[in-house]
Amino acid sequence: MKFHSFLIKYGEIGIKGKNRYMFEDALVRQIRYALKDVDGTFAVRKTHGRVYVDCEGEYDQEDAADALSRVFGIVGICPVVRLANAGFDQLKEDIIAYVAERYPEKNQTFKVESRRSNKHYPLNSMEINCALGEAILEAFPQMRVDVHTPDILLNVEIREEVYVYSEIIPGPGGMPVGTNGSAMLLLSGGIDSPVAGYMIAKRGVALEATYFHAPPYTSERAKEKVVDLAKLVARYAGPIRLHVVNFTDIQLYIYEKCPHEELTIIMRRYMMKIAEHFARKDGCLGLITGESIGQVASQTMQSLAATNAVCSLPVYRPLIGFDKREIVEISQKIDTYETSIQPFEDCCTIFVAKHPVTRPDLERIEKSERNLEEQIEELVKTAVETTEVIEIR
Amino acid sequence: MEVYLDNSATTRCYPEVGELVYKVMCRDYGNPSSMHRKGVEAEHYVKESKETLARLLKVNAKEIFFTSGGTESDNLALIGTARAARRSGNHLITSAIEHPAILNTMRHLEEEEGFRVTYLPVDANGQIKLEALREALCKETILVSVMYVNNEVGAVQPVEQAARIVKSYNPAILFHTDAVQGFGKYRIYPKRLGVDLLSASGHKIHGPKGIGFLYINERVKIIPIVYGGEQQKNIRSGTENVPGIAGIGLASKMIYRDLDMKVALMRELKEHFLGGVTKIPNTTIHGLTDENSAPHIISVGFAGVRSEVLLHALEEKGIYVSSGSACASNHPAVSGVLKGIGAAREYLDATLRFSMSEFTTKEEIDYTLETLYNCVPVLRKFTRR
Numbered sequence: 029m030k031f032h033s034f035l036i037k038y039g040e041i042g043i044k045g046k047n048r049y050m051f052e053d054a055l056v057r058q059i060r061y062a063l064k065d066v067d068g069t070f071a072v073r074k075t076h077g078r079v080y081v082d083c084e085g086e087y088d089q090e091d092a093a094d095a096l097s098r099v100f101g102i103v104g105i106c107p108v109v110r111l112a113n114a115g116f117d118q119l120k121e122d123i124i125a126y127v128a129e130r131y132p133e134k135n136q137t138f139k140v141e142s143r144r145s146n147k148h149y150p151l152n153s154m155e156i157n158c159a160l161g162e163a164i165l166e167a168f169p170q171m172r173v174d175v176h177t178p179d180i181l182l183n184v185e186i187r188e189e190v191y192v193y194s195e196i197i198p199g200p201g202g203m204p205v206g207t208n209g210s211a212m213l214l215l216s217g218g219i220d221s222p223v224a225g226y227m228i229a230k231r232g233v234a235l236e237a238t239y240f241h242a243p244p245y246t247s248e249r250a251k252e253k254v255v256d257l258a259k260l261v262a263r264y265a266g267p268i269r270l271h272v273v274n275f276t277d278i279q280l281y282i283y284e285k286c287p288h289e290e291l292t293i294i295m296r297r298y299m300m301k302i303a304e305h306f307a308r309k310d311g312c313l314g315l316i317t318g319e320s321i322g323q324v325a326s327q328t329m330q331s332l333a334a335t336n337a338v339c340s341l342p343v344y345r346p347l348i349g350f351d352k353r354e355i356v357e358i359s360q361k362i363d364t365y366e367t368s369i370q371p372f373e374d375c376c377t378i379f380v381a382k383h384p385v386t387r388p389d390l391e392r393i394e395k396s397e398r399n400l401e402e403q404i405e406e407l408v409k410t411a412v413e414t415t416e417v418i419e420i421r
Numbered sequence: 422m423e424v425y426l427d428n429s430a431t432t433r434c435y436p437e438v439g440e441l442v443y444k445v446m447c448r449d450y451g452n453p454s455s456m457h458r459k460g461v462e463a464e465h466y467v468k469e470s471k472e473t474l475a476r477l478l479k480v481n482a483k484e485i486f487f488t489s490g491g492t493e494s495d496n497l498a499l500i501g502t503a504r505a506a507r508r509s510g511n512h513l514i515t516s517a518i519e520h521p522a523i524l525n526t527m528r529h530l531e532e533e534e535g536f537r538v539t540y541l542p543v544d545a546n547g548q549i550k551l552e553a554l555r556e557a558l559c560k561e562t563i564l565v566s567v568m569y570v571n572n573e574v575g576a577v578q579p580v581e582q583a584a585r586i587v588k589s590y591n592p593a594i595l596f597h598t599d600a601v602q603g604f605g606k607y608r609i610y611p612k613r614l615g616v617d618l619l620s621a622s623g624h625k626i627h628g629p630k631g632i633g634f635l636y637i638n639e640r641v642k643i644i645p646i647v648y649g650g651e652q653q654k655n656i657r658s659g660t661e662n663v664p665g666i667a668g669i670g671l672a673s674k675m676i677y678r679d680l681d682m683k684v685a686l687m688r689e690l691k692e693h694f695l696g697g698v699t700k701i702p703n704t705t706i707h708g709l710t711d712e713n714s715a716p717h718i719i720s721v722g723f724a725g726v727r728s729e730v731l732l733h734a735l736e737e738k739g740i741y742v743s744s745g746s747a748c749a750s751n752h753p754a755v756s757g758v759l760k761g762i763g764a765a766r767e768y769l770d771a772t773l774r775f776s777m778s779e780f781t782t783k784e785e786i787d788y789t790l791e792t793l794y795n796c797v798p799v800l801r802k803f804t805r806r
Binding site for chain 2: 243244245246247248280283284379
């Protein structure tokens with residue numbers, strides 16, 4: 029069946045009072061972004077407190093619905109057939125044709141729900157419901173009316189044109205990206221961090237990302253994989269600025285100067301510092317990590333406290349209470365899992381100790397870090413200056 | 422400086438071959454099966470390429486069949502002949518150090534089609550034990566497949582002796598050789614060696630990817646593994662890859678031009694590299710270094726350095742090499758070949774393959790040695806504790 033428009037239903041943004049325009053504008057922007065690579069020409073418009081996507085000419089219906097179902101802020105997408113408003117008799121015929129084509133089995137229950145913006149229309153909403161219901165019953169005697177839990181809820185809206193829709197494709201919910209500032213995601217090649225980014229973006233936060241690589245210990249392919257992950261997250265979150273930091277020299281210096289079992293925790297502290305530097309530079313309001321309590325040595329409560337201590341921006345950890353299984357489920361849903369599990373070594377595992385500290389003591393860690401005083405500032409500065417920025421669009 | 426020492430993975434195409442492929446794609450693009458002139462024109466390229474290959478191998482042009490590459494040639498050779506000879510027996514023999522295109526095909530025949538497969542062990546030099554071959558042969562044996570040059574350590578296999586053993590046991594047993602690494606480095610005459618089937622690939626000899634061929638002695642019974650329009654005498658259906666076919670023909674012609682001189686040069690460079698690299702303490706050369714090793718492959722173990730890390734460190738300096746073999750290095754499993762030749766444990770995960778071509782220069786080798794002298798000690802300093 030050929031649909032002419034999508035009616036976009038949005039949830040929370042409808043209740044945000046005076047900010048409503050801001051939210052709707054963001055939604056429109058995100059919808060346009062999501063549709064940019066779909067075959068077809070689309071016009072996004074706000075009218076009567078609603079958002080419509082009008083599809084002009086030939087377009088890929090499936091891809092368009094798919095792209096829209098990734099736009100945060102949308103709770104439902106209704107494919108709409110638009111008809112010329114040519115009198116009630118014509119409308120009856122058109123509705124019968126719609127039902128005939130859309131529901132070839134004709135054995136379902138239905139209910140008609142109509143609205144009219146033109147209050148001079150010869151019939152009121154109640155009368156339209158009845159007359160259209162009668163016409164359908166007459167045309168398809170196997171169909172039954174059920175006003176409480178119909179299989180088909182047939183919406184008919186009479187405006188300058190007539191809009192008919194009877195299906196809601198669920199959207200992802202959340203709020204339009206860009207309505208809640210931006211945050212810096214610490215993106216590794218693993219399963220967790222892309223999911224963390226997705227979850228924060230879902231609340232309307234635009235993303236930037238920082239990735240630490242350690243050539244020659246990590247390969248060009250590991251970096252490619254992270255770029256691929258960023259692209260997958262960007263399908264939901266919109267454009268992402270990805271900072272690729274060469275972490276090798278810092279890592280080797282820590283390895284040389286600090287107790288081996290503290291390597292990971294000290295490394296992570298420097299990663300947070302560098303990510304925070306870029307976050308502040310670009311006006312991000314927080315950091316995002318994929319940490320979950322107790323998952324690995326560097327994610328115990330003590331370790332989290334020790335890494336947290338180096339930054340002053342809030343650190344958001346949306347997966348903090350999730351089990352691995354739950355995280356995997358989301359990563360599969362958002363299609364990052366397959367990419368995440370490609371086997372390339374990341375910089376956290378190359379020199380990892382057999383028994384890293386699981387209950388680091390902040391004072392001791394800070395004492396160990398004093399061994400780094402001679403060169404670390406210079407190394408961090410170099411790492412920041414040589415960072416490669418990749419714009420993911 | 423960019424130094425490409427991964428020629429056993431793939432090679433740079435000769436520019437002349439690239440131009441020819443382009444010409445056939447864009448100008449002489451006919452389908453050789455078409456009845457009109459455009460088709461005849463395309464057929465000429467196929468014929469000419471076959472004739473070139475036949476001349477180089479001293480075989481008949483009608484014994485050359487084009488495929489999508491070494492892997493398909495190996496699949497066709499093994500599956501096609503095993504199925505055709507099924508009534509004569511169900512025993513196959515190969516070596517433990519074959520390319521995955523052979524090993525996994527054998528495994529398929531073993532697991533899905535009810536054949537029994539013997540995998541011959543190799544000695545410390547990476548060459549199959551002929552004694553084991555003698556013992557493995559039996560009444561049921563229908564096919565033996567031994568590679569010409571091993572792709573990981575460069576060991577040249579005693580194909581001629583092996584074929585002689587097989588044929589004197591029972592001349593009806595077919596002998597196949599995977600010559601993907603040997604074709605273009607050695608003059609190989611299957612009929613004189615007693616080889617019935619021979620696989621080769623275009624992109625290892627400065628030709629295009631996606632093209633290879635299988636020599637099939639005309640007396641061999643073989644049934645196709647792909648079905649379709651019955652091209653190539655119904656042995657390999659599918660419209661011929663004419664640009665690739667033209668390309669592999671020209672590349673073969675070019676690589677065999679002045680072959681002795683090119684090989685001598687590669688040997689010289691190999692000697693030079695071996696002399697230099699063994700100056701680094703705690704390194705070892707896998708397999709042989711004499712005439713029984715391929716002129717272009719050098720497998721070096723660097724104790725205490727993970728091969729992947731050294732590979733990326735060299736990459737940073739513009740030097741491209743493989744760890745183990747490029748085809749097998751996608752999965753982190755340790756090389757079966759290195760284990761097979763009994764390499765010491767500290768080298769299993771610490772071996773790089775350097776593979777040269779006729780384009781490799783002494784300057785490039787010197788630069789590589791210089792880089793290794795700098796990198797290896799640094800990387801050894803930072804290893805997993």
